[in-house]
Amino acid sequence: MTKNHARIATAHEPGQPLSLLLKQSTLITDLALYDVVNAPGVAADISHINTPSVVNGYLPADGGLEKALKGSDIIVIPAGVPRKPGMTRDDLFNINASIVRDIAVGIAAHAPKAFVLVISNPVNSTVPIVAEVLKKKGVFDPKRLFGVTTLDVVRASTFVSEAAGKPTESLQYRIPVVGGHSGATIVPILSQTQPKSEFDQATQDKLVNRIQFGGDEVVKAKDGAGSATLSMAFAGARFASAVLEAAAGKTTSSSAPEYTYVHLSAEAGGKDVASKLPGQVDYFSVPVILGKDGVEKILPLGNLSKYEEGLLETAVKDLNGNISKGVSFVESSKL
Structure with a gap:
């Protein structure tokens, strides 16, 4: 059991539904919410739920960030603005990069040993931002920093089960999704789908495209009123729960690993x-076994089809640009 859990939340989406989902966890005893507005109100609302965690909300005034972070075992960062129609994840960069950088500075000062889960888009760039800040502050531990890509795995299960004609059985479908967390950097390995499923090339192309650009589907459907915040909250809570369970002694099974965007130096398997x-x-987003200290083992990607090798090549090219963008942002910042 963890004794503390600090949650860097927004009082908007996806922070609010994520806070609600995390309040239901029996592994959490202390849930702290932080935002520039409304966090105390959201905290008061969900504090009425009769689950074990004590909830508090903090604002920037009076050292709110320090109070939210101090003593944390796990920090989840969904902070930033959501995507709007026509907006790519890269369009979000200049807005969200500064927010994530400042939170990372706070983490380095007040919770350097915490597990840090980054949801803020663009994840391909924001995770390197957090890493570079922690490196500059001398507290970077690659085993404890995660980019949350669980939504890609969740979407893959849903979309593949639908394509297989078994939409009500999506929980049974496991599809590895590696690479990054935007567009062509997302690589679904459909050839390793369990239970085994065969698709013609046209269906496979449609599935890959839908998994890669599922967020656009939601943005369009909401018609300017938001992005994929509710499904992201579900995915974020699911991954946070996996990290907490592993920290409490329930190591992830190698037959059902978690997928997360990490620095490949986190474990020898990354090499x-x-x-x-x-x-x-x-x-890179890779299959990992989680343990009490975070990344316990990075597993191999397994055999890929020629088609998937082509997807991987495109992903790596795009990722390098995304990563460089995050690193350069911190290098040009005054910390």
Whole structure:
């Protein structure tokens, strides 16, 4: 059991539904919400739910960030603005990068040993931002920093089960999704689908495209009123729960690993993954076994089809640009 859990939440989406989902966890005893507005009100609302965690909300005034972070075992960062119609994840960069950087500075000062889960888009760039800040402050531990890509895995299960004609059985479908967390950097490995499913090339193309650009589907459907915040909250809570369970002693099974965007130096298996990629890259979403200290093992990607190898090549090229953008942002910042 963890004794503390700090949650860097927004009082908007997806922070609010994520806060609600995390309040239901029996592993959390202390849930702290932080935002520039409304966090105390959201905290008061969900504090009435009769689950174990004590909830508090903080604003920037009077050292709110420090109070939210101090003593944390796990920090989830969904902070930033959501996507709007016609907006790519890269369009979000200049707005969200500064927010994530400032939170990372707070983490380095007040919770350097916490598990840090980054949801804020663009994840391909924001995770390197957090890493570079922590490096500059001398507290970077690659085993404890995660980019949350669980939504890609969740979407893959849903979409593949639908394509297989079994939409009500989506929980049974496991599809590895590696690479990054935007567009062509998302690589679904459909050839490893369990239970085994065969699709013609046209269906496979449609599935890959839908998994890669599922967020656009939601943005369009909401007609300017938001992005994929509710499904992201579900995915974020699911991954946070997996990290907490592993920290409490329930190690992830190698037959059902979690997928997350990490620095490949986090574990020796990352070197093996890197050696088989079509180009050098420092961060990648990989299958991992979680343990009490975070990343316990990075598993190999397994056999890929020629089609998937092509997807991987495109992903690596795009990722390098995304990663460089995050690193450069911190290098040009005054910390």
